[in-house]
Amino acid sequence: MKDVTKENLEGIGCDEEQEKTNSRPLQTDWSSLNTMGLPGVVDASYRDPPSDQKLRLRSNCPLVETSNSIWNFQENEWRLTFVDGEETSLLYSKHEKIALQDFDGEVRPAIDVEQFLDQDCVLLLDEDVAVSQNYSSPAELVDLLLGRMGLSATVAEEAKTILFTNDSVPTLRRTIQAIYSSKDKSKGEFEYDESWVCTVADVPSLMKRHTAIIRLKQPTNMGDTCHDVQLFVLILCPVKEKSTKNGLETGRTFATLLADANIRRQLLEVTTDKEFKRLMLNRTQELIDEQRQSRAAVPIKLDSDVQSKTKSVETKKNIWKFGQFGQGIREDLCRRLPHYISDYVDGVVGQKTPQKVLSTTFFLYFACLLPAIAFGVLNDHNTHGKIGVKKVIMGQTIGGLFFAIFGGQPLLILLTTAPLALYIKVISSICDDFQLDFFAMYGCVGLWCAFFLLIFSLFNVSRLMHWCTRSTEEIFGLFISVAFCVDACRDTAKNFQKNFYSSQCQGENAITNITNSLSSSLTFYSWNDTRANDSAEAIADPNEEPMGVECNQASSVLFLLLMLGTVWLGVSIFNFKKTPFLSAGKREILADYALPIAVVTMSFVGSFFFREVKAEPFRYDDSENVFTVTPLERLPGLAIAGAMGLGFALSLLILMDQNISSAMVNTPLNNLKKGPAYHWDLFVMAILTAALSAVGLPWMHALVPHSPLHARALADVEERVHQGHVYQIIVRVRETRLTVLFSHILIGLSIMLLPYPLAYIPPAVLNGLFLYVAVTGLGGNQMFERISLFFTEQSAYPPNHYIRRVPQRKIHQFTGCQLAQLMLMCLFGFVPWPYMKMIFPVILLSLLPIRHLIVPRVVEDRFLKALDSSEH
């Protein structure tokens, strides 16, 4: 209607008596209509409202076609004004339903209310004699409250510009109101609770939070959806505030309090601020109690971590009943066998599945082959060539294929590991000390181990994992990452020791100094003598030891360069999906191939660009026998008994590592559908260990972080943004056996690539791969997240479940406990005495009682539930 101003109409003879110069009231006199939610109660008069009549009336008039609006460009935006000075602007409105505050579960709401009560910010206008004025607009109320808060003029002014949409449009920018909706949701009927409104603002220059409530004398019309406001809540927050303390969260707390009509009625009745505050406090306590009772009545998921993890029907009471012989295996088979066909089919069908399977196959190929080579080199050194690279690769192939076909949880990745290499080393040195046959002793230990594993699996010892919570898994995960880093550092140090600080280098340096001083004096008479010697002879001079400890500083520096280069390149490509470059699809493919690309690129750099630097390829004996049947008969009886001890320790290690890896794969966050198979997997491991031991191949067990990374590589991940923080949620994991199968076939074929081109992969790149795995394996590790919170500023704390539910001090205390446990593990894990390292499985096992007996004395049980929940 803005186009037809009075002047215009007069000018063309269309004057309308009933139109006032101020056209605004026209709209209000027929706005007495239902809100949209009530189609049933439609006012009959509204189908022909006055303005509609006018519109039709006007359209019959010969109107001037020229526009009487004026565009003008001010302050970097267009303004559209009319001849009468009115301005049109656009208002963009957004309505979100927000959840009611969780007073019982979260820690902030109660504190928020208490802090509010400490402030003197309740205004009962009907009681306050000093304020006799009638307040009818939010602007007036806000002015009044800002005055009471004692803010400086500039801050108050800033708060006002933020509270209201615009100078010319003084609506409240952000409000929270209650909505009533009928239980029959299909009707979609709803209604605003117009009796109160809460408005929030985040103000940059504010220093602390302010909350104020005003009670009006009588219901006041404050604009749309606020037609009879009696309670007005104003919340101002600093911008740099913890996200659980920001405007919206605080608003949610007070809105939840006021959402109940009972409390509102009582609040309207009280006569003094004190009563008002007391009521608020009581209501808060009531709410906590009500919610707690409600939560207790219904089985809430919070308590069900353990159950949901194993998806078994056992209750906590009977988990100590290990006795039901073979029951675990039976249950596992019942669970997994029906999925056996789909374990293959799922690797073929589905959107993006072939692509993911391919990239995961290559990931696994490099992630398994390279450690196999690395540990092969290590074992070769420890056993004086008895177990070499070739054997390790063969063992990897056999073990991987065997487990891929018969294993219960095909997402697990088996590898030989550093602790296993340690056992092999200990056995080797025992054999040296007591003049025993290495393979006989090795086989004997392995068979004992297999025997114990069999016992464990048949007597359902894996039920111990009921006590293994997320916290233990995370400590273990972090320990493994640390261990990989320590391994890489140790290898680097070893290389530097050998090539950089070799006696030859020291000597050369010293000698060069002498040379410099001597050469001038010596040259003149020694020149001809030395010249006379054959040059080949001079070089073959034994002092130079060309084949022994050579001074090859370049090799060490290159080692460092390649190692750091590999991890940097890998991690950069892995994180490339966070950039806006290329398309989403291409970024994902690139990230999937991060490891292979990094390894191949840096191997090329190392072996081609720096081919001049003398690098040492790994020791490889082509004549080596791959299978060595264990000559058990050569072992004396005492050795067999000793082997039993070693075998038991070894079986404990495999039990723990296998089960923790399995638990980390089966975490509810991975959203797996086919269920775990702890007992059956252990049974398969027993058979595999026996077989490997019998032919002298290295042992293996499921590994962290390879197994969780495998699950992640096969996953479809969705990013969800919540309050500015990005969360990754695994939607679906392709639970297939094909990736392990394919990659291990490739690994088996790789034996033909020995020694070249596999030897072109420099050892530095192997170590870079360890670091890469250590870094990427930390993704989703909440313990690591919480450690980084120590250094993070408060306002950047993510508003996740534990930040909401647990006081900050308790969070840090819990992280501290975990760090202490990690330290304990590191102490026993990296101690330089091999025999002390062997009790490591026991330490690992002791984490369970520590978590359940000691930690609860520091952090209360209800907080532990939030911190140590595997649901988030």
Add this chain to the structure above:
Amino acid sequence: MKDVTKENLEGIGCDEEQEKTNSRPLQTDWSSLNTMGLPGVVDASYRDPPSDQKLRLRSNCPLVETSNSIWNFQENEWRLTFVDGEETSLLYSKHEKIALQDFDGEVRPAIDVEQFLDQDCVLLLDEDVAVSQNYSSPAELVDLLLGRMGLSATVAEEAKTILFTNDSVPTLRRTIQAIYSSKDKSKGEFEYDESWVCTVADVPSLMKRHTAIIRLKQPTNMGDTCHDVQLFVLILCPVKEKSTKNGLETGRTFATLLADANIRRQLLEVTTDKEFKRLMLNRTQELIDEQRQSRAAVPIKLDSDVQSKTKSVETKKNIWKFGQFGQGIREDLCRRLPHYISDYVDGVVGQKTPQKVLSTTFFLYFACLLPAIAFGVLNDHNTHGKIGVKKVIMGQTIGGLFFAIFGGQPLLILLTTAPLALYIKVISSICDDFQLDFFAMYGCVGLWCAFFLLIFSLFNVSRLMHWCTRSTEEIFGLFISVAFCVDACRDTAKNFQKNFYSSQCQGENAITNITNSLSSSLTFYSWNDTRANDSAEAIADPNEEPMGVECNQASSVLFLLLMLGTVWLGVSIFNFKKTPFLSAGKREILADYALPIAVVTMSFVGSFFFREVKAEPFRYDDSENVFTVTPLERLPGLAIAGAMGLGFALSLLILMDQNISSAMVNTPLNNLKKGPAYHWDLFVMAILTAALSAVGLPWMHALVPHSPLHARALADVEERVHQGHVYQIIVRVRETRLTVLFSHILIGLSIMLLPYPLAYIPPAVLNGLFLYVAVTGLGGNQMFERISLFFTEQSAYPPNHYIRRVPQRKIHQFTGCQLAQLMLMCLFGFVPWPYMKMIFPVILLSLLPIRHLIVPRVVEDRFLKALDSSEH
């Protein structure tokens, strides 16, 4: 009122006749009130509304105190339901004023409307015979329109869940409406235009944009603020859409169209879709015209880049009048002299100023001293030691202090540079060829150059810079970054050539091979012979050439490691302020000291951890004379004439480099307050050049990116987030002379640190610094941003001014033009023949005519205004 249900009241004997079971209509019968904006027209009846009466009535009843609401925790959130099945939830509303669409300036709106017209999505319900139903709620309209759009069922369902707030609260989630506000803004009166509403949604699985408009038979009540809707616009956009094409932007376009009542009236009158569409198209064209006329009427800032840059009053016509002798210098002095005291004071007073001045001093110290050393080494090599490290540092000190005290724009940083080193090299080789005295020739060229600079400054040649636009500055900036990278690569290659691929290494390798094969056969008879020789003699064997070209592969690899380490560490610390760690203040301090930290750390790593690796410190002759008075009298006449040519080329180089650097410092984005001083600066440079030439110190000129980085280091930066993209805006720059003064005093004192500890800084770190400066110097370079757009996915394009105003193809064409110019510069800049490089200043000068004569033939002038504007 929810607390008192009928059952409850009956139970306690408080039955109220007038209360209906469904309590909802209670609210509607007195909601016939004004909207907030109309305090003047208050309905008298409302002061005592019925519900208020009831409330009072009730409060007299002995109410049960127990709550009849039920809390229950479902789907991870609390639900509050009442006994009658109604549910309470919280609605969070946000109202933002958005700007009207710029139809004239931006390219998308017209295209958006055209694309809309191509779709068959106008529904005139009064004409459509098939649809006889009355539509009265948004849900029904949306269903109807979604059906017409031909979306698949799943997408339509998804769109619906996104369009509406919630199942139980079916309000439109995001709407755009017009608001009328009176011209007297203090009153704060406003009114919704309730006759139309536009709703938008970004739907993830949608493939293309859909826009639909529906015209209703008669004004329909659609809930709050939409009481008489006749036009309903529905916009669906894919989520992964360019930000200028997203839901809100498209909505803004259509809302701007409908904001004018004229067009709405016409749209309501038309009878067919075609007419409707034709009207929309006409209106779009009209809007473009109206806005264009309005913009033309008022002097818009877009045209004023050049004027605002130099802040001079000259119009374009008289910029070719170079003749007004000394006018430029006069104006510069008038502008800068009043600020002279404040140039010092501003470096002391103000929040965070001392801290910024300190960090900037250290930044400048390293950023100037290290290149001085690097170019000193280069000049030393080129002039056979005539101009060495010591002279360069002394020149740097004198030049820096002189300019800091007398210069017009104290933010400029003077340095000797690679092109200047080239001139010195050419002079040196000319002197060698013609047997001239180097210092005489050098002084003569320098004095000629100073003479020309004096002429330039007196005849206001710097007014040429009127033609130097942002585009030229950016090409130059990018070229300098490329040049730094090329320098670093060249140094690396040189090092590898010398140490890694030295003949000695080749020989050694070859010999080692021979040794391996020979040693076995030779050893047995040569053993004793060689053993007999004195070991010292064997080492002094001239074949090994210990002092000459040595095989030092480790040094080369270490060079690479340290160089990459320096740039990585520096850039990581520089970007640390983007992390959430530590506090904002500490992060900023850390970022300020990024360069010093990186240089010191990597120097320590290089010189301490790798002290075993034989590195070559730079050549330093302690006996070198710092000042060599130019023996001009030794020069023949012909040489003086030749020197004039060289001097002129050199003066052109200094003119261009100095002025472009100055223009980049004085960019409006830096928000400098004290104004530029192009002419006076050139005058000072003339004097400085003469002085330096007279005593045989190296020349200098203002440098990119040091000068802009200096301004940035002294700035207070504010981050602004707009549509998810973060923009950095410089609020204030401390325009002080103190930083350059302090840092150059330190540099002067550093002469005492020669050769040690300065020689502990490895050359690799110097090159790392070059790379660091090259990388950080690219910040804010729009050309670089636009190059990266080539690889960026559409949806991540920032919605900045040029993306809005220029079609994408044109943006890329413009970037292509710039790349071509950059290539031209690289061609002449990096050509291996020094004499061809000398015409580089002419090429640099030619960029101005290219930009103003050739580029406009590719990209239209109006787009160039947006792309090449220095305002954004």
